[in-house]
Amino acid sequence: MVSIDEVAREAGVSTATVSRALSGRGNVSEPTRARVEAAAKSLGYVVSASASSLASGRTRNIGVLVPFLDRWFFSTVLSGTATALQRLGYDITLYQLTADPNQRREIFDTFLRRQRVDGVIAISIELGEEETERLVELDLPVIAIGGPNPRLTTLTVDDVAIARLATEHLIALGHRAIAHIGASPEYDLDFHIPTHRRRGFEQALADAGIPARPELYEPADFTIEGGFRAAKQLLGRPGANPSAIVAASDEMAIGAILAARELGYRVPEDLSVAGIDGHELGAFFRLTTVDQFPLRQGERAAGAILAELDSPAAGVRQARADLPFELIVRGSTARLPSP
Amino acid sequence: MVSIDEVAREAGVSTATVSRALSGRGNVSEPTRARVEAAAKSLGYVVSASASSLASGRTRNIGVLVPFLDRWFFSTVLSGTATALQRLGYDITLYQLTADPNQRREIFDTFLRRQRVDGVIAISIELGEEETERLVELDLPVIAIGGPNPRLTTLTVDDVAIARLATEHLIALGHRAIAHIGASPEYDLDFHIPTHRRRGFEQALADAGIPARPELYEPADFTIEGGFRAAKQLLGRPGANPSAIVAASDEMAIGAILAARELGYRVPEDLSVAGIDGHELGAFFRLTTVDQFPLRQGERAAGAILAELDSPAAGVRQARADLPFELIVRGSTARLPSP
DNA sequence: ATGGCGAATGTAAGCGCTTGCAGTACCCTG
DNA sequence: CAGGGTACTGCAAGCGCTTACATTCGCCAT
Numbered sequence: 001m002v003s004i005d006e007v008a009r010e011a012g013v014s015t016a017t018v019s020r021a022l023s024g025r026g027n028v029s030e031p032t033r034a035r036v037e038a039a040a041k042s043l044g045y046v047v048s049a050s051a052s053s054l055a056s057g058r059t060r061n062i063g064v065l066v067p068f069l070d071r072w073f074f075s076t077v078l079s080g081t082a083t084a085l086q087r088l089g090y091d092i093t094l095y096q097l098t099a100d101p102n103q104r105r106e107i108f109d110t111f112l113r114r115q116r117v118d119g120v121i122a123i124s125i126e127l128g129e130e131e132t133e134r135l136v137e138l139d140l141p142v143i144a145i146g147g148p149n150p151r152l153t154t155l156t157v158d159d160v161a162i163a164r165l166a167t168e169h170l171i172a173l174g175h176r177a178i179a180h181i182g183a184s185p186e187y188d189l190d191f192h193i194p195t196h197r198r199r200g201f202e203q204a205l206a207d208a209g210i211p212a213r214p215e216l217y218e219p220a221d222f223t224i225e226g227g228f229r230a231a232k233q234l235l236g237r238p239g240a241n242p243s244a245i246v247a248a249s250d251e252m253a254i255g256a257i258l259a260a261r262e263l264g265y266r267v268p269e270d271l272s273v274a275g276i277d278g279h280e281l282g283a284f285f286r287l288t289t290v291d292q293f294p295l296r297q298g299e300r301a302a303g304a305i306l307a308e309l310d311s312p313a314a315g316v317r318q319a320r321a322d323l324p325f326e327l328i329v330r331g332s333t334a335r336l337p338s339p
Numbered sequence: 340m341v342s343i344d345e346v347a348r349e350a351g352v353s354t355a356t357v358s359r360a361l362s363g364r365g366n367v368s369e370p371t372r373a374r375v376e377a378a379a380k381s382l383g384y385v386v387s388a389s390a391s392s393l394a395s396g397r398t399r400n401i402g403v404l405v406p407f408l409d410r411w412f413f414s415t416v417l418s419g420t421a422t423a424l425q426r427l428g429y430d431i432t433l434y435q436l437t438a439d440p441n442q443r444r445e446i447f448d449t450f451l452r453r454q455r456v457d458g459v460i461a462i463s464i465e466l467g468e469e470e471t472e473r474l475v476e477l478d479l480p481v482i483a484i485g486g487p488n489p490r491l492t493t494l495t496v497d498d499v500a501i502a503r504l505a506t507e508h509l510i511a512l513g514h515r516a517i518a519h520i521g522a523s524p525e526y527d528l529d530f531h532i533p534t535h536r537r538r539g540f541e542q543a544l545a546d547a548g549i550p551a552r553p554e555l556y557e558p559a560d561f562t563i564e565g566g567f568r569a570a571k572q573l574l575g576r577p578g579a580n581p582s583a584i585v586a587a588s589d590e591m592a593i594g595a596i597l598a599a600r601e602l603g604y605r606v607p608e609d610l611s612v613a614g615i616d617g618h619e620l621g622a623f624f625r626l627t628t629v630d631q632f633p634l635r636q637g638e639r640a641a642g643a644i645l646a647e648l649d650s651p652a653a654g655v656r657q658a659r660a661d662l663p664f665e666l667i668v669r670g671s672t673a674r675l676p677s678p
Numbered sequence: 679a680t681g682g683c684g685a686a687t688g689t690a691a692g693c694g695c696t697t698g699c700a701g702t703a704c705c706c707t708g
Numbered sequence: 709c710a711g712g713g714t715a716c717t718g719c720a721a722g723c724g725c726t727t728a729c730a731t732t733c734g735c736c737a738t
Contacts, residue, residue, distance in 0.1 A: 050392035051694035069418035079408035114388035390724035
């Protein structure tokens with residue numbers, strides 16, 4: 001491995017100058033800089049990350065925590081984060097958190113404390129009291145996506161408003177018998193997203209003066225299959241007879257569309273279905289949805305952490321539910337035919 | 340930050356002993372080890388990654404290269420890798436490669452050469468000549484998944500055999516008019532997977548004495564939507580009239596099932612459909628497929644890299660197509676009704 | 679008894695950088 | 709022309725560990 005000394009010798013300067021020339025910190029005359037750069041290139045010199053980190057305290061590395069790697073939403077957010085961070089020359093160290101308390105403890109107590117990262121992004125992680133504490137103790141910039149956490153800077157989307165938007169769309173189309181596929185309470189771990197969305201759904205109905213009908217609610221597990229089963233329940237339930245369904249996720253909405261088709265309903269003529277999330281499969285199924293732009297969420301988290309890195313405490317701890325979302329009307333919803 | 344000196348003082352030993360006690364390298368008497376451990380725990384000491392790496396040359400960090408983060412196959416393999424690596428105390432540094440040559444060059448020329456990783460896992464990356472060269476030059480253990488690369492240790496699945504297995508299943512069920520959804524040539528970048536699968540399909544037909552029929556082939560782009568369109572072509576083509584379809588991916592197979600339903604075919608009564616990959620949605624669509632266990636592929640890569648780390652060159656460069664795969668018969672294929 | 683050996687521990691020399699401090703040369707002001 | 713900057717560069721002290729080598733000590737074989 002080529003070291004900085006060889007570059008210094010080759011360029012006829014001290015190692016200090018090489019360091020300054022290559023890192024851009026401190027003043028170096030243009031000709032010297034060029035000479036150093038040429039020497040570095042010709043020798044194939046690349047600074048040693050550990051030596052540089054040890055001496056400077058900077059790592060150019062961000063730790064990213066995700067609960068799942070192989071689920072669409074999380075991998076999409078991660079993708080956005082990774083793209084943005086890489087573009088700016090940052091490495092990312094990935095930690096996939098499981099439910100195993102030992103594994104989690106190891107990550108919070110050891111991995112994150114090895115001075116290997118300059119900051120941490122937690123993507124939709126339900127953090128325990130202690131875990132939040134550990135994160136704060138790190139004394140590093142931390143950005144959390146999802147689930148307002150009063151002790152951390154958090155990027156959150158207003159899930160109540162999202163669900164209300166989807167529901168209002170259906171109401172505006174003349175629907176009144178609107179069903180909702182949410183989550184069973186035990187699924188409501190992650191930031192109470194299902195609960196918030198259900199509340200948004202109910203608010204929209206209430207605002208429109210439509211009485212809530214318990215038989216028009218059905219829980220599922222946020223998967224296509226779950227949505228499929230829930231929709232079958234809903235559509236088969238005597239007296240329910242919904243003309244529209246708001247699902248708390250696109251995957252469940254797709255399941256609902258599939259279920260409806262199987263039962264002989266035409267979507268959207270006989271049944272309107274709206275989802276939430278902006279899933280990649282939405283376009284194919286012509287699904288009307290409220291997109292929350294997960295890719296951009298990831299990019300935004302990257303931007304936020306870098307901003308804090310640049311000017312610490314610039315982004316004073318905040319927890320604003322201000323991530324953007326937007327109703328995307330496609331072909332799965334239609335005006336209720338006047339009877 | 341607590342340093343090793345404080346632990347040494349607290350335990351009443353030298354820093355050398357602390358290092359040895361905590362890392363497990365070298366001899367330390369049991370009582371001393373316990374004392375050191377207690378001191379470290381009470382002070383909340385965690386070794387500094389950069390200092391340790393600089394001094395020892397080991398980083399306990401594996402670089403992982405992926406082409407996409409937000410596609411099912413890759414994120415699933417990555418998940419397997421991450422789980423296995425984390426369990427063994429390794430960090431993973433993630434690099435999402437794009438097609439942008441500048442970005443790729445930066446990763447190969449700079450990021451990977453900063454001595455930040457002990458080894459590299461390349462997940463289904465189509466590596467250029469030069470990129471392979473850079474990887475070899477790193478002089479680190481490198482494991483590639485997919486696409487036999489004679490210069491690297493590669494984990495590969497036999498795509499010809501996989502496709503043959505799927506096709507033979509259909510032939511065994513009595514089908515003769517079997518269509519294939521593959522990829523258009525320009526999509527055949529990544530290790531020629533589509534080509535191999537098409538070849539396997541054709542071999543199976545040939546072995547069974549079934550003549551190839553060009554009108555029973557249709558290219559697509561490996562997505563559900565692509566499979567949907569391709570199947571519509573196939574099923575609408577005059578004179579084609581297939582009784583079964585082998586799709587080169589599960590996503591395309593799912594698209595084909597959806598297309599068939601839309602055209603009024605019952606699956607599997609009127610049309611059998613088989614896929615390849617083992618996609619998570621396969622169960623829901625009752626898709627018969629050849630599973631290639633991507634999660635396990637990821638774990639296996641992790642195991643392989645650690646094996647090489649333990650005993651360099653133990654895993655002499657090899658490129659065996661020996662990853663396991665298995666026919667999973669579900670409900671999308673059935674015996675051809677005797678006419 | 680004695681030499682030899684291995685286990686346990688300490689000493690101290692790095693690992694390859696970054697950066698505070700100091701020195702030099704040059705330029706501008708008054 | 710002196711005084712004071714400013715820009716550039718070098719010197720050298722770390723950053724917080726690991727580990728080769730040295731030292732000590734108890735124990736066993738001779």
